[in-house]
Amino acid sequence: MGSLAVLYLLLGAEFIAMAQIIVYAGAVMVLFIFVIMLLNAGAEERRGRSWIAQILGIPGLIAFFGVIVYYIQREFAGAGYSKFGNFTGGSAEKFGTALFTDYLLPFEVTSVLILVAILGAIVLARKEMD
């Protein structure tokens, strides 16, 4: 997740890179580790796997990957090059301007979404009142 932030930085998305570090390294992974610690889960048990998944799973995924890479090479092979510093449109200033002008409605809907997520987490995680 942290190396993805470096890739975003190379692609000229500075704000996204910083948000990636803060959100993923700072929040999501800590939450995951906290839940793993809380649940104290052992090794996963291996049982009840359908043999269709066992036979077709790996070749199907490789075929899926191959088709995607084939289309990428066919459609985007001449898509140009990305050099660090060529594209400077992703600074926090420009990003904020875009967020508060063109994308104002999705931004506000996002705040409602976060509110619903907070309420849902509280309702799910509270103790049962008998």
Next chain:
Amino acid sequence: MREALQSLQNGVPISWYLILSAVLFSLGAAGFVFRRSIITVFMCIELMLNAANLAFVAFARMRGALDGQVIAFFVMVVAAAEVVVGLAILTAIFRARRSASVDDPSLMKY
């Protein structure tokens, strides 16, 4: 491949970012299908969302526009909210069943 390596002094081809995104998405899909632990399945969902984010940012770079980065930001917000609610559900399921396998909650009651 040799021409691609020689032209690396122009920068990295954007299609390579897309191929890395495809690799990440395939790994996430494989983990989602084959793993049995709910926590690992959640991590694989995060991996797939990150792959989509990388593709969005690469497309934004390709077009020289900011729209793809804004969409990647919204995907990030939705992923964070999803993790919060999902892990709360996971804790509730674990409290009820003492198990973190995806096979156990096949019935909606216990």
